[in-house]
Amino acid sequence: MTRMNRRTLLKTAGSVAGMAAASSVIGTPLIAQERSLKIGSYGGYFENSFKEFVYPAFTEATGIAVESVTQPNSTDWLVTMTQATQAGNVPADLSLYARDTMIKASRIGGLLAPLNTKAMPATSNLDPYFVFEDTTGPIGVGAMSWFSAMVINPEEVEAPTSWAEFWDSSKFEASLGLSKNFNSQFLDIIAATFFEGEATFATKDGIMALIEKAAEIKPNVALWWSAESQMEQSMKNGDVIGGQYYLDVSNLMALDGFPIKPIFPKEGNPQDYGSWCLSSISDKGDEAAEFINFSSDPATQALMSRKIGTAPLVAQSKTDLTDDEFAFVSGTPSIKPAYEAYLDYETFIKESWDKMLAGA
Amino acid sequence: MSVTSPAETAARTPFLKPLIWALILFLCVTPFLLIFAVSFGHKIEGASWEWGFSFANYQRVFVGASWPDEITFLYLQKLYYSLYYAVIASVLAVLTAFPFTYLMTGLSRRAQSAWLVFILASLSLSEVFIVMGWDVLLSNRSGLPMVFKETGLTAWLKEVGWFDTLREWGLANPRNVKFKTSVFATVLTMAYLVWPYAVILLYPPLSRLDRSMVEAAQTMGAGPGTVMRTVILPSVRLPLAGAILLLFVFLLGVYVAVTVFAEPAKQTMAVSVYEAVRGNTLNAPFGAAQAVVLLITAGIFLVLGQWLSRRGTS
Numbered sequence: 260m261t262r263m264n265r266r267t268l269l270k271t272a273g274s275v276a277g278m279a280a281a282s283s284v285i286g287t288p289l290i291a292q293e294r295s296l297k298i299g300s301y302g303g304y305f306e307n308s309f310k311e312f313v314y315p316a317f318t319e320a321t322g323i324a325v326e327s328v329t330q331p332n333s334t335d336w337l338v339t340m341t342q343a344t345q346a347g348n349v350p351a352d353l354s355l356y357a358r359d360t361m362i363k364a365s366r367i368g369g370l371l372a373p374l375n376t377k378a379m380p381a382t383s384n385l386d387p388y389f390v391f392e393d394t395t396g397p398i399g400v401g402a403m404s405w406f407s408a409m410v411i412n413p414e415e416v417e418a419p420t421s422w423a424e425f426w427d428s429s430k431f432e433a434s435l436g437l438s439k440n441f442n443s444q445f446l447d448i449i450a451a452t453f454f455e456g457e458a459t460f461a462t463k464d465g466i467m468a469l470i471e472k473a474a475e476i477k478p479n480v481a482l483w484w485s486a487e488s489q490m491e492q493s494m495k496n497g498d499v500i501g502g503q504y505y506l507d508v509s510n511l512m513a514l515d516g517f518p519i520k521p522i523f524p525k526e527g528n529p530q531d532y533g534s535w536c537l538s539s540i541s542d543k544g545d546e547a548a549e550f551i552n553f554s555s556d557p558a559t560q561a562l563m564s565r566k567i568g569t570a571p572l573v574a575q576s577k578t579d580l581t582d583d584e585f586a587f588v589s590g591t592p593s594i595k596p597a598y599e600a601y602l603d604y605e606t607f608i609k610e611s612w613d614k615m616l617a618g619a
Numbered sequence: 620m621s622v623t624s625p626a627e628t629a630a631r632t633p634f635l636k637p638l639i640w641a642l643i644l645f646l647c648v649t650p651f652l653l654i655f656a657v658s659f660g661h662k663i664e665g666a667s668w669e670w671g672f673s674f675a676n677y678q679r680v681f682v683g684a685s686w687p688d689e690i691t692f693l694y695l696q697k698l699y700y701s702l703y704y705a706v707i708a709s710v711l712a713v714l715t716a717f718p719f720t721y722l723m724t725g726l727s728r729r730a731q732s733a734w735l736v737f738i739l740a741s742l743s744l745s746e747v748f749i750v751m752g753w754d755v756l757l758s759n760r761s762g763l764p765m766v767f768k769e770t771g772l773t774a775w776l777k778e779v780g781w782f783d784t785l786r787e788w789g790l791a792n793p794r795n796v797k798f799k800t801s802v803f804a805t806v807l808t809m810a811y812l813v814w815p816y817a818v819i820l821l822y823p824p825l826s827r828l829d830r831s832m833v834e835a836a837q838t839m840g841a842g843p844g845t846v847m848r849t850v851i852l853p854s855v856r857l858p859l860a861g862a863i864l865l866l867f868v869f870l871l872g873v874y875v876a877v878t879v880f881a882e883p884a885k886q887t888m889a890v891s892v893y894e895a896v897r898g899n900t901l902n903a904p905f906g907a908a909q910a911v912v913l914l915i916t917a918g919i920f921l922v923l924g925q926w927l928s929r930r931g932t933s
Contacts, residue, residue: 334897334898334899334901335897337901338896338897338901341667359899362665363665363666363667363901366663366665366666367666367667415794432786432792432793433786433789433791433792433793433797434792434793434794439883440898440899441899442899481792481797481799481800482799482800483882483883485878486878489879492754492758493758495760496758496759496760496761497759497760498758498759498797498799602664602665602666603664603665604664605664605665605900606662606664606684606900606902607684607685609899609900610683610684610685610691610693613693613883614683614691614693616883616884617693617696617697617883617884617886618884
C-alpha cells in the first residue's frame with residue numbers, strides 16, 4: 260500500500276508537499292483528483308497479498324488507485340455493511356462476499372448494486388455459476404475460490420482415502436479438529452460421503468440424518484474450532500492430527516515445514532468461492548467494473564493462484580499455471596455446498612447442529 | 620476535602636446535575652433499552668431481521684425454536700455453564716488471592732507498593748493475550764503435555780493404567796495427556812483473568828485490619844487456624860462476599876477463554892449471544908433476548924448475594 264501510494268504520488272505531484280505526504284502512510288487527499296476505488300478483502304495474509312501483488316498490477320494497468328479495506332470475514336462484514344448502508348456511508352465500494360452471504364445480502368435487499376457485465380468482457384472466461392444474478396440483475400462476480408480440505412499430520416497417520424475413515428475411533432480418538440460452525444460445509448461432506456449429496460438437504464428429515472451422522476464423530480473430535488488460528492495452532496502443536504482446514508493455508512504451512520498435509524479423498528473437498536459485490540450506495544460503478552474485468556482475466560486468476568494460493572475460477576487451460584501449481588491450490592472432485600438449504604432452513608439447521616454439539 | 624461543599628457547587632452551576640443525569644441516562648440506559656427493544660424483533664429466515672413485537676425469542680431461550688413439536692433446554696444449558704464457570708472461577712480467585720493479599724499487607728510499605736504496581740500492571744494484559752499464553756502453556760508440543768511426555772510421566776501413567784481413566788475423562792488422547800478443551804483449563808484461565816482484581820478488591824479491607832487484634836489473640840494462645848477463623852475472617856466477611864459477587868458478574872461475560880478452552884457442549888450464553896448477533900444467522904433479536912435473560916439472571920444473583928451477606932451481618 261505504502262509503496263503503491265508513493266509511486267502514484269511521485270508520478271503526479273513532485274512538489275515538496277507531495278514528498279512530505281508520501282512519507283506519511285496515507286496520502287489520500289493528494290490523489291483525490293485521480294480515479295480511485297476502495298476494495299475490501301479478508302484481513303491478514305490474504306489482504307497483504309492483494310496489496311502487494313494484485314492491486315499494484317491493477318493500478319499499473321488502469322491508473323485507478325486502490326485503497327485496501329480490511330474485512331474480518333464475510334458475515335461480520337455483512338452486518339457492518341448493512342449498518343453502514345443505512346447510515347449512508349460505506350467503508351468500501353467493492354467487497355468480497357462468500358456465496359451464502361451474497362445470497363443473504365440479496366434476500367435482505369438494497370445492499371448490493373447490479374453490475375454492468377457488458378463493461379467486463381473478461382467475465383466470459385468464468386463458468387456462469389460464478390456470476391450470480393438475482394431479480395435486480397448480476398450482483399456478484401466470482402473473485403477467487405478456495406477449498407476447505409481434509410488435512411492430516413503425515414507424521415502421525417496415513418492418508419485416508421475416504422472421509423469415512425475419520426469416524427474410526429481406533430485411529431482418530433480425540434484427535435480431530437473440525438469447525439464449530441453449522442455451515443462450515445462439514446454437513447456437505449457427510450452428504451457426499453454417506454448420503455445423496457446436495458439432494459439430502461431437501462428435507463428436514465434428510466438434514467437430521469446428516470446431523471445424526473455428525474454426532475457419531477464427536478468422540479474423535481478434540482477441537483471444534485471457531486477461529487481459523489485455533490486450528491492452525493492445534494495442527495502445529497500436535498493437539499490434533501487431522502481435520503478440515505483450508506487447502507491454501509495448509510499448503511503454506513506445509514511449505515514452512517509444519518506437519519500438515521492436505522488430501523483429496525475420493526469424495527472430494529468442499530469448494531467455496533468469494534464474489535466481488537458493489538455497494539448499492541457507491542458511486543464508483545465504472546471503476547469497480549474495470550477492477551472486476553481485471554480480476555476475471557486468466558492472467559490475474561493465475562497471479563492470485565500463485566501469490567495468494569486461491570483456486571482459479573477459469574479453466575486451467577486458459578491460464579499458464581503448471582500442473583504442480585494448479586494442484587497446489589485446487590483439486591478434484593469438488594463438493595458444491597447446499598447454499599440455499601442453509602438459508603431456507605437456517606434456524607432449524609443452526610439449532611439442531613448446536614443441540615448435536617451440546618448433547619442437549 | 621475541598622473548601623466548597625457539594626451543595627455550594629450545585630448552587631453555582633444549576634445545570635451540572637441534570638447534565639450529569641442526562642449523560643448517565645444516555646450512556647447506561649439507552650444501550651440497554653435498545654437491546655430490550657431488539658429482543659422483541661422478528662427473524663426473517665435466510666436473511667436478516669426486522670422490528671416487531673413478539674415473545675418468540677424469549678420462548679426459544681427456554682424451550683427452543685421447534686416448540687411445541689419438540690422441546691430443548693439447549694440455551695438453559697448454556698446459561699447453566701455461564702453461572703457454573705463464573706461461580707467456581709470467582710470463588711477460586713478470591714480464595715487464592717485472600718492469603719496472598721493478607722501476607723502482602725504484612726510486608727513493608729515499600730514492598731507493598733511494589734507488589735501493587737506489579738499487579739496493577741498485569742491488568743493491562745487483555746483477555747486475548749492471557750488466553751493465548753495459557754493456550755501455549757497447555758499445548759501438546761510446547762506446554763504441560765510435553766513436560767508429561769519428556770519426564771516420562773505419560774509413560775508411567777500408561778503403565779499403571781491411570782491413562783485410560785484420563786481418556787475417559789477427556790483429558791487424554793491415545794498419544795498423550797491433553798488439557799484443551801476442558802473445564803479445568805476454562806476455570807483456571809478465568810480465575811487467572813480476575814485474580815489481580817481480587818487482590819485489588821481485598822487489599823483495602825485487609826490493610827485496614829487491626830493487626831493488634833491478631834497479636835492479642837495469639838498471646839492468648841490461639842493457633843493460626845483459630846485466629847483466621849475467629850478474628851480475621853469475620854472482620855473481612857463482607858468485602859470477601861462483595862469481591863466474589865463483583866468478579867462473578869464480570870466473569871459471566873467472558874468470551875475468548877470459553878471459546879478457546881471449553882468444548883461446544885460446555886460453552887456459555889455469552890458465546891451464544893455473540894453467535895446469534897455476529898454469526899452466520901444474523902439473528903440479533905435472539906441474541907438480544909438471550910442477553911436480557913443473562914442480565915436478569917445476574918441481577919437475581921446479585922440481589923440474592925446482597926440479601927445473604929446482609930442477613931449474615933445482622
